[in-house]
Every structure is written in C-alpha cells, then in structure tokens.
Amino acid sequence: xxxxxxxxxxxxxxxxxxxxxxxxxxxxxxxxxxxxxxxxxxxxxxxxxxxxxxxxxxxxxxxxxxxxxxxxxxxxxxxxxxxxxxxxxxxxxxxxxxxxxxxxxxxxxxxxxxxxxxxxxxxxxxxxxxxxxxxxxxxxxxxxxxxxxxxxxxxxxxxxxxxxxxxxxxxxxxxxxxxxxxxxxxxxxxxxxxxxxxxxxxxxxxxxxxxxxxxxxxxxxxxxxxxxxxxxxxxxxxxxxxxxxxxxxxxxxxxxxxxxxxxxxxxxxxxxxxxxxxxxxxxxxxxxxxxxxxxxxxxxxxxxxxxxxxxxxxxxxxxxxxxxxxxxxxxxxxxxxxxxxxxxxxxxxxxxxxxxxxxxxxxxxxxxxxx
Numbered sequence: 490x491x492x493x494x495x496x497x498x499x500x501x502x503x504x505x506x507x508x509x510x511x512x513x514x515x516x517x518x519x520x521x522x523x524x525x526x527x528x529x530x531x532x533x534x535x536x537x538x539x540x541x542x543x544x545x546x547x548x549x550x551x552x553x554x555x556x557x558x559x560x561x562x563x564x565x566x567x568x569x570x571x572x573x574x575x576x577x578x579x580x581x582x583x584x585x586x587x588x589x590x591x592x593x594x595x596x597x598x599x600x601x602x603x604x605x606x607x608x609x610x611x612x613x614x615x616x617x618x619x620x621x622x623x624x625x626x627x628x629x630x631x632x633x634x635x636x637x638x639x640x641x642x643x644x645x646x647x648x649x650x651x652x653x654x655x656x657x658x659x660x661x662x663x664x665x666x667x668x669x670x671x672x673x674x675x676x677x678x679x680x681x682x683x684x685x686x687x688x689x690x691x692x693x694x695x696x697x698x699x700x701x702x703x704x705x706x707x708x709x710x711x712x713x714x715x716x717x718x719x720x721x722x723x724x725x726x727x728x729x730x731x732x733x734x735x736x737x738x739x740x741x742x743x744x745x746x747x748x749x750x751x752x753x754x755x756x757x758x759x760x761x762x763x764x765x766x767x768x769x770x771x772x773x774x775x776x777x778x779x780x781x782x783x784x785x786x787x788x789x790x791x792x793x794x795x796x797x798x799x800x801x802x803x804x805x806x807x808x809x810x811x812x813x814x815x816x817x818x819x820x821x822x823x824x825x826x827x828x829x830x831x832x833x834x835x836x837x838x839x840x841x842x843x844x845x846x847x848x849x850x851x852x853x854x855x856x857x858x859x860x
Contacts, residue, residue, distance in 0.1 A: 493518045506648075579612075592623040599785075626786045649770065657775055659747060660747045681712055682713040685717065694808065697806070699728075701809040712738070763786045774835060795823065
C-alpha cells in the first residue's frame with residue numbers, strides 16, 4: 490500500500506509516525522505544507538511541492554487545493570494520512586481524494602473548533618470526507634462525535650513513548666549527576682517542558698512558582714522550551730526575583746530529555762489545551778509524579794493522589810498551594826504507579842500496531858485512493 494503522510498513541517502510526533510510508516514512494510518511518502526530541510530527517516534520518500542510560507546489563509550486555499558489535487562493524481566497514493574483537521578485534512582478533503590485518514594492533533598478539536606466558527610466549519614468538512622479519524626484522547630473523540638462523526642470510525646490510541654529509553658533507572662542515573670552539579674541535591678525540583686505558547690499555560694506555572702518560592706526557599710524549577718511568550722515569561726521571572734531558582738534550558742532534543750526527567754521530583758503540565766501529552770507520558774514512564782491542570786485530556790492520565798495531582802486550569806494560586814504541599818506527598822509511590830500506567834497505556838511499540846490497523850480499516854472502508 491502506498492501511504493502519503495501529510496503534515497505541517499516536522500516534530501517529534503511526525504518523526505514517530507514516519508518511522509512507524511517506514512517500518513510498516515508499506516511504501517511511505519511525506520508531504521509537508523511548509524517546505525524546508527527536515528530530517529526524514531530512511532525509507533520515506535519526500536514529495537516536493539511549492540507549499541506555503543506562514544499560516545493557511547483563505548486566499549491561499551484555491552491555489553493549494555489545485556496544486557495538491559494535481560500532485561495526488563501524479564503520485565497516486567492508496568491512502569492519505571493528514572492532520573490537523575482545519576488545514577491539512579481540510580485541503581485533502583477539498584481535492585475529493587479518497588480514502589482520507591484524518592488525524593486530530595488535540596488543539597484542533599479541543600480548542601480551535603470551540604472558539605472559531607470558521608475552524609469548526611473546516612473541521613466538519615474534513616470529517617465529512619474522512620474514512621477514519623485518529624485521535625489520541627477520549628475527550629477529542631467525544632468532540633468529533635458531537636460534531637457528527639461516527640464513533641465507530643474513530644481510532645483512539647495515545648501516541649505513546651519509547652518505554653525502553655524513558656525508564657526510571659536510566660533517568661535517575663543521568664538526572665542525579667546533573668542535579669548534584671547544579672547544587673540542587675537537597676532541593677525540591679520541578680520540571681516543565683511545555684512550549685511557551687498561550688495554549689500551554691507556562692505563565693500560570695511561573696506565577697504559581699513565584700508565589701510558592703516566597704514561602705518555600707527549597708523550591709527549584711527546570712524550565713525548558715521557548716516560544717512566542719518568551720518576553721512575558723522572562724518578565725515574570727525577573728519581577729518575581731526567582732531567576733536564581735530557575736534553570737532555563739531552552740529547546741532540548743527529545744532523546745536528551747531523560748536527564749531532566751531524572752533531575753526532577755515532580756513534572757508540571759499547566760496546559761489549557763491538550764490531547765494525550767507525550768511529554769506527560771514520558772514523565773510517567775520515567776516514574777515522575779505529575780501536577781497537571783484539570784483539563785479533560787490530563788484527567789484521562791492523572792488519578793488524584795495515585796499518579797499525580799490536578800489543579801483548576803488557569804488558577805495559579807491553587808497551583809502554588811499544591812507546590813507547597815509537595816513535602817507531604819509520597820512521591821516514590823506515586824511515581825511507581827505512574828510508570829505502571831505508562832507501561833499499560835503508553836507503549837508506542839504496542840500502540841503503533843493500532844495505527845497500522847487504522848490504515849487498513851481506512852482502506853477497506855473505501856473503494857481505494859481516487860480523485
């Protein structure tokens with residue numbers, strides 16, 4: 490089977506799906522909305538086209554639809570796997586290609602369709618022309634159903650992590666060395682690696698950290714990543730006078746994150762919008778307890794007091810109170826439970842078999858790739 494994977498550019502998630510495609514025995518191709526120099530797994534053919542600079546606008550839709558239609562006729566895939574819904578799956582749907590396997594990236598169903606009528610309309614159009622939908626969380630699947638999509642056509646599975654790499658033992662070895670070199674051996678260390686973008690609530694965490702650190706001098710924070718809120722983030726740190734308690738690590742390659750999981754006592758994910766967060770699953774795989782916002786996707790993974798703790802989304806004061814309670818938490822026991830949940834639900838080697846099954850289901854539910 491000839492499968493075209495259509496994505497915006499490149500991410501850890503794209504690399505994971507493309508690697509699975511290369512190993513699947515199918516002929517794999519990748520098309521990126523934003524052309525550029527991206528790493529591509531061996532065995533995957535890169536499809537070149539003019540693509541798009543910047544975000545998709547209404548003015549660009551006719552041109553891209555026409556070019557995509559011609560490209561699909563030329564390469565003749567048996568299946569197109571595309572997402573997010575409002576741009577990539579929508580463009581494929583406009584060409585009339587079938588079968589289309591749409592993939593939700595979480596924010597498209599859990600945020601965009603709720604705040605933008607245009608985004609909702611485009612998502613419905615894409616779903617209406619999709620043979621199957623892939624989503625990584627029950628809450629996203631429920632939203633698709635509310636929009637009229639058949640629950641029987643939804644493939645739900647977490648995108649998962651490499652449980653052989655992200656382990657408590659390997660994380661602890663690397664993390665302990667880093668922590669001692671930093672002089673944080675006797676501190677209570679938090680870790681957040683979410684992007685500095687409005688959807689992920691990093692500013693909420695920092696306000697909570699400033700508040701809590703004024704009462705507990707032992708608190709420390711490893712803050713990784715970067716993003717459009719950089720100036721705001723740095724301003725909060727400066728005004729809160731906590732720069733000496735925060736390590737800014739920038740963007741860290743995925744394979745190197747294990748050091749920071751091992752250096753932390755608690756992982757914090759304050760996101761306002763999410764699917765099944767891969768960073769959350771990586772933390773759990775490393776045996777790290779989590780404090781998370783109580784959005785539906787996080788609640789699917791965090792059982793209060795069992796694998797972590799939840800706080801009201803956006804409430805920095807409630808989060809600060811939780812941070813101050815950390816000394817009373819049984820972190821080792823919670824971390825052990827978190828690892829067991831990761832082993833049961835977040836094993837990518839097992840979960841990718843569901844991806845292969847979804848490809849087959851999308852093909853058998855249609856008469857074949859055609860325009």
